Amino acid sequence: xxxxxxxxxxxxxxxxxxxxxxxxxxxxxxxxxxxxxxxxxxxxxxxxxxxxxxxxxxxxxxxxxxxxxxxxxxxxxxxxxxxxxxxxxxxxxxxxxxxxxxxxxxxxxxxxxxxxxxxxxxxxxxxxxxxxxxxxxxxxxxxxxxxxxxxxxxxxxxxxxxxxxxxxxxxxxxxxxxxxxxxxxxxxxxxxxxxxxxxxxxxxxxxxxxxxxxxxxxxxxxxxxxxxxxxxxxxxxxxxxxxxxxxxxxxxxxxxxxxxxxxxxxxxxxxxxxxxxxxxxxxxxxxxxxxxxxxxxxxxxxxxxxxxxxxxxxxxxxxxxxxxxxxxxxxxxxxxxxxxxxxxxxxxxxxxxxxxxxxxxxxxxxxxxxxxxxxxxxxxxxxxxxxxxx
Numbered sequence: 001x002x003x004x005x006x007x008x009x010x011x012x013x014x015x016x017x018x019x020x021x022x023x024x025x026x027x028x029x030x031x032x033x034x035x036x037x038x039x040x041x042x043x044x045x046x047x048x049x050x051x052x053x054x055x056x057x058x059x060x061x062x063x064x065x066x067x068x069x070x071x072x073x074x075x076x077x078x079x080x081x082x083x084x085x086x087x088x089x090x091x092x093x094x095x096x097x098x099x100x101x102x103x104x105x106x107x108x109x110x111x112x113x114x115x116x117x118x119x120x121x122x123x124x125x126x127x128x129x130x131x132x133x134x135x136x137x138x139x140x141x142x143x144x145x146x147x148x149x150x151x152x153x154x155x156x157x158x159x160x161x162x163x164x165x166x167x168x169x170x171x172x173x174x175x176x177x178x179x180x181x182x183x184x185x186x187x188x189x190x191x192x193x194x195x196x197x198x199x200x201x202x203x204x205x206x207x208x209x210x211x212x213x214x215x216x217x218x219x220x221x222x223x224x225x226x227x228x229x230x231x232x233x234x235x236x237x238x239x240x241x242x243x244x245x246x247x248x249x250x251x252x253x254x255x256x257x258x259x260x261x262x263x264x265x266x267x268x269x270x271x272x273x274x275x276x277x278x279x280x281x282x283x284x285x286x287x288x289x290x291x292x293x294x295x296x297x298x299x300x301x302x303x304x305x306x307x308x309x310x311x312x313x314x315x316x317x318x319x320x321x322x323x324x325x326x327x328x329x330x331x332x333x334x335x336x337x338x339x340x341x342x343x344x345x346x347x348x349x350x351x352x353x354x355x356x357x358x359x360x361x362x363x364x365x366x367x368x369x370x371x372x373x374x375x376x377x378x379x380x381x382x383x384x385x386x387x388x389x390x
Contacts, residue, residue, distance in 0.1 A: 002037045004090055004099050008083045009107035010067035014040060015054055016047040018218055019302045022274045024105060025050050026189055030374040032058055039093050043067055043082050049273035062089050072141040079109040086112040108132045111151040114158035123381050126159035130298060131172040152176055161380040165300035166321050182380045187373035188305035188365055195311030195362055196282035200355045203348045205238040211348050212240050214284030216277060216303045219247030224290035226256055230337035233260040235344060244280050246271040281310040286347050289316035293334045309365035311358035315343045
């Protein structure tokens with residue numbers, strides 16, 4: 001069985017450490033575990049964080065034209081050109097030996113892969129992780145907004161099957177004309193992320209083992225780390241915070257921590273390979289997803305599924321689909337440091353509950369393993385397409 005996995009987003013190094021990179025690696029690895037041969041088309045595969053995956057004998061990486069940094073308009077033009085190059089690459093692969101499926105991670109200017117598949121009667125699956133034109137216009141610069149929506153409509157309507165990672169994303173895809181849309185949340189590698197073997201923290205002050213809050217993710221505004229720092233200040237000495245990840249707000253967040261008087265109680269790891277995350281999570285006593293108030297929360301957070309796989313109690317903002325994902329978890333009002341601190345303190349003082357959550361959250365995560373996610377995604381294809389990669 002042969003699958004072309006297409007990722008044309010110039011911001012995603014498919015061998016890198018950011019969440020989107022780990023997502024690509026997880027899906028590709030799940031396909032490889034099924035015995036599939038994978039041809040990965042991408043403009044970026046430069047990192048060495050996933051070198052073991054890159055060396056897999058059934059994975060071949062094909063380079064698309066790079067997209068430089070440049071001015072926004074020039075970058076958009078280059079991204080379109082990189083996406084257009086997908087057609088010739090797919091032609092060459094298909095002529096050498098027929099492809100059974102085109103699996104594409106939706107990118108802002110990606111429209112070629114699903115159109116190519118439709119004209120050659122090859123099944124295609126389009127995975128949509130965010131409403132990218134909206135996100136680009138709101139948080140960055142989008143010069144040709146109509147063109148971005150045209151590309152999205154073209155990709156969505158040409159795909160055999162569309163996967164939205166959250167109900168909000170699926171609704172957005174349908175609003176642009178997509179048929180056959182299924183909501184399947186993100187998964188987790190339960191082989192890689194496992195609970196700590198050490199005993200659950202007893203909640204009492206211990207200078208040798210401070211009660212540790214944890215956060216994993218890119219340091220951007222919509223992740224709410226400022227709220228977490230403020231909560232740490234309210235919790236007082238005896239608590240520390242482990243922040244795993246890097247991002248554009250890193251320097252500002254460090255300054256905020258110092259201003260709040262908690263700089264000496266925060267450990268900043270910076271960007272780390274996915275393989276290093278499990279050991280870091282094993283240092284954590286309560287994991288946090290402190291999202292701020294957002295009008296349109298469309299995420300399916302990888303961090304939360306990793307927290308569950310590690311058997312960690314989770315305190316998260318009550319936004320989007322987190323209530324369903326964290327059945328039995330602790331939800332607080334978004335952007336409220338006092339509520340976050342109180343929830344952490346309640347968990348700290350309830351050792352029995354944290355012990356029970358270690359087992360319960362691990363069980364919940366096993367049902368979210370990437371193998372299950374990929375199996376469910378492939379099952380959305382018509383029978384002929386699904387059986388090709390079963």
